[in-house]
Amino acid sequence: GQQVMQIPQYQHVQEGEDFTTYCNSSTTLSNIQWYKQRPGGHPVFLIQLVKSGEVKKQKRLTFQFGEAKKNSSLHITATQTTDVGTYFCAGPENTGFQKLVFGTGTRLLVSP
């Protein structure tokens, strides 16, 4: 079945440093979604990318969808302690509805 991997599994940065997580799918995706999960919380939708090569920005966050629509990245510029959490990418399995296959996640820790 479809598999979605993320690297790194974990990253610890100092506040102000940049952070990037990479997402790779075993199959071509119709779209890629990114979620953030705070410790003890639930996944919160961040953004969705649909087009090949698409780049979207949300303040300090930059999301990119690969040309082949099999990979994606999330880059955070000048991290803040509020960025702490686990970032998941997710892609829909081709079943005719939004059955999401989540990536393995990247846990981000930011020290002040």
Place this chain on the structure above:
Amino acid sequence: GAGVSQSPRYKVAKRGQDVALRCDPISGHVSLFWYQQALGQGPEFLTYFQNEAQLDKSGLPSDRFFAERPEGSVSTLKIQRTQQEDSAVYLCASSLSGTFYTDTQYFGPGTRLTVL
């Protein structure tokens, strides 16, 4: 309501007990999903409803797991004869349609199940 709600938030069960987990989706949302999230892992799909119809239950781990949504709104996930490996957070999500690939899924806070 304003968002997806789930109850109880925490459940401790003795091995062999039956449990029922409830999900109240966002009003008017047609699609409802259940996911299981083990510690340190990403959510994994369990089952999907479109209105009251269960269209996919391929992710349910065993026949001890049963889900229903009889009136197309509230859903219940039931686990019979719980085992320790059932310990996880059970997340419910809803979306307006679910059939359009651009739909956003909104997640509830989850129920953390611990089986002793």
